[in-house]
Amino acid sequence: MAKHAVLSASSSHRWLKCPPSVELEKGFENKTSIFAEEGTLAHELGELSLRYQLGDITKRSYDSKVKKLITDNELYTNDMPDYVEIYTDTCMEKVAAAKATTPDAIAIVEQKLDFSQWVPDGFGTGDFVIIADGTMEICDLKYGKGVQVSAIDNSQMRLYALGAITEFSFLYDIQNVKMTIIQPRLDSISTDEMTVEDLIKWADEYVKPRAELAIKGEGEFCAGDHCKFCKAKAVCKARAEKNLELAKYEFADPSVLDNSEIADVLARAKEFTSWITDIEDFALQKALSGEEYPGFKVVEGRSNRKWTDEKKVGEILIEQGFLENIIYTKKLTGISNMETAIGKKEVKRLLGDFIEKPPGKPTFAPITDKREPYNPAKADFMG
Template sequence: MMGGHKDRKHALLSASAAHRWLYCTPSARLEEQFPDKPSEAAAEGTLAHELAEAKVRNYFYPADFSKRKLTSFVKKMKENELWQDEMVEHTDAYLDYIKGTALALDSQPYVAIEREVDYGGYAPEGFGTADCIIVGDGCLHIIDFKYGKSPDGRVTAEGNPQLSLYALGAYEAYKILYPIERVKLAIVQPRLPDGISEWECTLKELLMFGEFVRKRAALASKGEGDFNPHAKTCRYCRARAQCRARSDRNVKQAFDLGELPPLITAEEAGRRLCAMEDVAKYQKDLQAWALSECLAGKDVPGWKAVEGRGSRDWADMDKAFKTLTDGGINEAILWEKKPLTLAQVEKVVGKKDFEAAVGSMVVWNPGKPALVKESDKRPAITNKVTAVDAFKEEK
């Protein structure tokens, strides 16, 4: 059976929100009072996950999910307005990674697809659904498919709390059946360059994490502990716009500077950039919430909702253009010939055909310099001219 991604229930202490409730324990109860509003990006990710599940299920269990069923399933998926042809390629990358992992093992492994795991022994009523679990050669593999494409949304496997909770639940389920000494977490995020992240630890290290979870989950389930507002913990929290701890922290970062020398140092700039990372994001969240309050007829002192600058549009463009051409206006001046962008052409033609036909005609223009955290995997650049480059320029 397929996983039914859309209709899944979520635990209070869900694995997907573990990065939040583990480090900001009161947030789990605080955000309960706010509705979970799904975004288009989330719906798109759900669709891609369903396709990925179908492919993996067909590969490992063709008797239950045949090629014919897969073809029919994909045909139906293509009717969805969020369907994108590139989903086929990206889910193939996920399947290839899983196949490679399974084939590299000495013996035939146990494979579970979209399996609900119970980690309630570590977090009260905790459960979640792991994309793929593979057990073999004494190693428990947890493989997760991410469909996000924003570099800011890059997810790494190292110490990943979501996958670690899945691993704890899987270990409890399979420890009697299979010898497990090591745990390997992997995230496949194919829409990003270098989108595969892996991390391995011993079973002892995983169980040590489990003890940490027990202590934090005990606080989180009661809504106790200290708030820990941070760009990462607040990013998807449903209470992020009204949370007082986040508000106070950002106001302090923005205004409470104290008496300081007239010029800041590079060291101070680095610290402040880290400290104020969430300030701009918080302002946008707060403005969005205040606007919704005003539109609902509630009072936000000092602020009000107004109609933004409007725009004109045709009630019936075809009829308007016909009226103009019937009146003697040349139709050619009413239209503008505009080429598709490179990315749009690639999407229309298909990546493989595009590469074969015009791949050699594509040049890569480097992006503008951007300031990112030191942990970013991209190599650092500088505008300093080296001696070698200087002599080249002279020649």
């Protein structure tokens, strides 16, 4: 089983902002999700492909390893190779570009990285590292599609970069680091860049002291976006206090909200509703194992009637003379499911001309959102 660091790079966004969260999380179970396992499979496929393309393994070995990996693996889907290829193509394009200017550029797959100089027991694995002409680039595959992850100001990538600098600075004179996240299922590739000097300064002045606080369970609780992935998020008092504070709103006269008051409520709504949902989920799980919450009980939710034996029902109706097209519905599967079933490339090749992306429904987003403001004229035209 993979060893997990207490102060892992992937959770650094949280413990750097809220160091005592590490101690608070200790009472909660470590759950591994199906998405994490799916990500591991995609990483393994990516690793084999890169090793083959770099000449580390033969075609025969590559084919047999891939076959072994995907046979009977229920998490494998037909679109996985297409997505993994977006990652490996991006890596290999970077290698080609680096070699064009620096013929002795090197590329390393799955490099173990140790950043324990700044973070106690800090280690991780860099998916792909390229070193050429004073610049080192770390590429990271994110297979998930739930949340878009940007490389900009990304502490996980910076910690990996620190590990890579520690590993390679004896051999190479590296002045700059580039950190790239490839998230193929969200069509997202982002890169951040900084000097090694700035990176080390960040590590010495910001990371090291906060990691020391975190490991001792000290420091100030600080609630924010990073609470989303905290195991204590449902019961944490600091988060509750922040949200209840947000809910106390001093409205000015007169008796209706003005636009800036509405904007204020909108800005608080997302975090507030996700906090409530976290508490509901937590309390329901606890209540199911006997915990009691005054004034509440667990009841059965609404449910819909369903056939117990669809085949038998069909037979009875046909026998009674009802037409098939009345009793059965036949519907084409959606585009994402079709890609999963037959592969992204096949969908594009065979069906690309029959895909359109209608304009989405208008929705509120913060002003910092990357999307263009909604244009009703364009939506009318498309519609």
